[in-house]
């Protein structure tokens with residue numbers, strides 16, 4: 001993955017010098033002339049490092065630094081603050097604003113590249129450590145599951161298998177791998193009394209459960225290596241008809257990777273024991289997926305392709321033809337807890 005540097009400098013000549021130097025070294029460089037532009041670009045482009053001049057037309061570099069670091073998504077992004085004026089030499093203020101390095105004078109090109117490289121090495125190390133902590137967190141969620149756990153690992157493996165069968169590219173396959181592992185990491189904040197409650201959830205409890213995609217996205221957002229999977233983590237409970245959560249996305253707003261992950265996720269949840277029901281046999285689970293597609297919740301073509309993958313094309317056709325006939329499992333599905341059926345919180 002190429003390293004992207006955001007150069008924030010109001011002076012076109014100074015900015016051009018930095019852009020030329022960094023581009024020569026193989027970095028992807030984007031430029032911003034104002035603090036507001038830097039704040040916007042950081043959110044949309046997610047650079048690996050920010051080279052920030054203190055003298056900007058709309059706000060001081062310290063303010064930009066403070067605001068960038070206040071956003072959890074940028075907390076691990078290194079910011080180098082460099083002084084354009086002779087009177088700004090307060091390194092303590094720069095550190096207080098969250099800067100990772102402060103240049104009180106213009107460094108030589110060699111010195112600048114060397115310090116930039118060191119910061120990026122440190123960032124890579126921190127990312128690796130943070131990713132392993134998140135993996136442990138995801139595993140701890142599964143380990144406390146009294147009904148066997150390993151849901152995320154199975155979803156990850158099966159989503160990759162499904163994605164490959166669909167002919168998706170490497171980036172999408174990796175998003176499915178990561179999304180499968182971490183899609184429910186936001187459940188870390190849900191009390192076990194709610195997560196493993198045997199009876200129906202009350203509206204307040206349902207609200208807490210339905211926050212887990214947003215919490216999960218916030219937990220994973222600072223890590224660059226997880227960035228391409230963030231939409232899968234946030235949107236794995238959306239529905240094609242717009243009645244899902246948290247954002248009510250509909251139709252084409254939901255990419256194929258998310259549609260595929262949803263199907264794998266729901267199938268695994270249905271075929272696993274839960275506190276409020278026993279596991280269903282695979283054919284019954286597939287019929288529920290077909291039923292959810294008929295209701296406009298899931299992508300029907302993808303459900304058929306998934307069924308073909310797991311039970312073969314003949315089995316898939318037979319199940320597809322039987323949908324709507326009302327097997328006992330389907331008739332009872334979610335009947336004891338409409339909120340859970342609605343939110344598919346078992347997934």
Ligand SMILES: [Fe+2]
Pocket residue numbers: 183184212236237347
């Ligand atoms: Fe979930």
